[in-house]
Amino acid sequence: MTAYHIKYLPTGTLPGEGVGIWSVTGDGVVSRSVTRGGVATWAVADAERWRKAAVPTVLAPAVGGWVLAALVAAAYVLLFGLSSASAAWHSGHGEGTDWLRYPGLILLTALPFWYRYVPVAAIPAAVFVAVEAVLTLARPGDVDRPARAGWLIVLAACAVAFTGGCLRLRARRRQRALALAAAGERRFPLPEGTPESDGHRGHQQVYLGLVLCLVAPAILADGLFGEPTASGVAYDAVGQQGVALVLLVAGTTFYGWGQLAYRAARRLHEEPQPALIVGVRAGADGRHWVCADARTRSSAPLIAYVPRESDTRARTRLLGSGSVYGVGNGHHDIDPRHEPFEAVLYGTLAEGDEVALEYACAEYHRHQGMGRMYATVTTAPLRPDRRHGLGPWEPADGPARQRARLREAQEEAERYREEQRKAEERRRNVPRGSSTRERRSDSGNRHTGAGCGSSCGSSCGGD
Known part of the structure; x- marks a missing residue:
């Protein structure tokens, strides 16, 4: 069973979808209108200004x-x-x-x-x-x-x-x-199943930085109270200063880097966040690039993040199955390295900020023509990268891709049924208990043959 990225967000992915807004008309009648949650799409012009x-x-x-x-x-x-x-x-x-x-x-x-x-x-x-x-x-x-x-x-x-x-x-x-x-x-709570990255983001860098910064003063103290110079006037601590310099530069860098990452994760999880519908495209090096949307081919990649398994939760909730994403409705799977897919991005967009992205993935079972769509959530810090190396993309033929997948699934199911039928026929053609008797007979023959060739050789020859 393999999961594939879905091109467009299906019904039920957007936050607050289906929630009604109550309003009072001029004649005092209370009415209720259904919205899609009020999540805005990032326009290409706005993304270009960004x-x-x-x-x-x-x-x-x-x-x-x-x-x-x-x-x-x-x-x-x-x-x-x-x-x-x-x-x-x-x-x-x-x-x-x-x-x-x-x-x-x-x-x-x-x-x-x-x-x-x-x-x-x-x-x-x-x-x-x-x-x-x-x-x-x-x-x-x-x-x-x-x-x-x-x-x-x-x-x-x-x-x-x-x-x-x-x-x-x-x-x-x-x-x-x-x-x-x-x-x-509008602000929205993070989707259900979002990984709590504030529990580990930046902790390793902070601890490593503290250790390095604590070792450096000990080395400097050794130089300050060490042996005097050849003239006997002052102390020579050039070597200790050099080692401590490297430790202090590395330690402060790690500590500050970890603190900024931890604070960005805290900001994401401690309060409701703005949300945007964006496009995401995967690079060959593992980086994922956020662009304005997944529909406009002229939309350039803007900022990158690297999804990790520890920060990704698959199958957080069921979005649909069967005909819910039938041929032609845009809910087909794609290769994210060739074209972007839609996602809901929670959080602010700037280098160093942490965001949560929710998107849809389909799982096709081996012997089933149709699968199920689940929501997947990833949290990741945004990287300050500029060069993406991604070229132009062409939209895949969703209906043709899905028909080919259904045809392959049917052919696989036919081969599986044929193999099961042949295996059942082989079991029926073998008499019951014959395998056990044959194994016992072979074991007895091997035992008898070995005795005749050794201790019973003379008597057999005498007869």
Whole structure:
């Protein structure tokens, strides 16, 4: 039995479907009108405005992170490799390790990672490092030419991180506002059977980050109270600082990333959410892309998520069977890698937000021509990916696909019945008990033959 995605949402999938709205007419008569739940469809024009509200590609999380990584690496080469000073964050030869400017080194190293995963933290970090760079450059004669060039690159990295971080936060607010305007004012509870992702989302990252951040101070304390330098003036903790720097950068990144993921899951589950009817298309790499709808072929993929088995609940409720989704009514199954399917999306639409998607799947039994449709619910955080690699799509011929499936199911059922009939005939042609007698006879013959060939050989020959 295999589950297939259904192209269009069948009756009973939309939240609040069939719920009546009571109203009073001018003559005082109370009337009741049936609605489809009031769930709005994401128009292609609204989705295009949502896409244009994103940050430029050069400041996108992945691209911007790599740009910052290149700038930080160049600054490291100039400040620590080409500069005549022993190190930019050290007080000089024989004076021991500089602890005052060590926090700036940590923040500079963390900028690419924080920009990618924790943009809120990248903004104040960029300001802190930029102020330190300006103060250093303001002291003439304190740095040589390579170090001055390195500090200028540090300022450039801080400008990119600050500008990109502010634009990303602004883009999130704008995209959330556009999605809320498209969804309308109605709010809905999450569908039945929604996985409670707030019970585990981000916990591993938070715990790992805390462990790394707790180990780093112990290493720094070992360097602070370690052996003095060769001159006996101060302590040399360069090695401890390097190890602790890596642990602190990784630990703070994991902790902030996990906290943001956990808070996004909490926001999704703790209150009713807006809902939109969207299209979803699967990529070859496992990512699923949300688009405006599943009908417009010009609708571009907008934002991605990765469904996991632990965050997906199948067969949450029965939606129909048999002729309920007969040929020609649009409730045929499709290949989600070739064309999108409809889904109800609960939650806000922006990178880092968590959403719940409910869609329909059909299960066809092996020896049945018709199957059953069930609702499936998936919760997942939205990824900041841009490149999807999906080409144009053509709608499948639903009636022809369903007729072919019914024909294959009938042929499979005929083959199964024929195999059952032949097996029954073979059982009837074998006399009752013959198999048991044959097995006993063969066992006795083998036993008798073995005795005659050994201990009874002489007597048989004498006769």
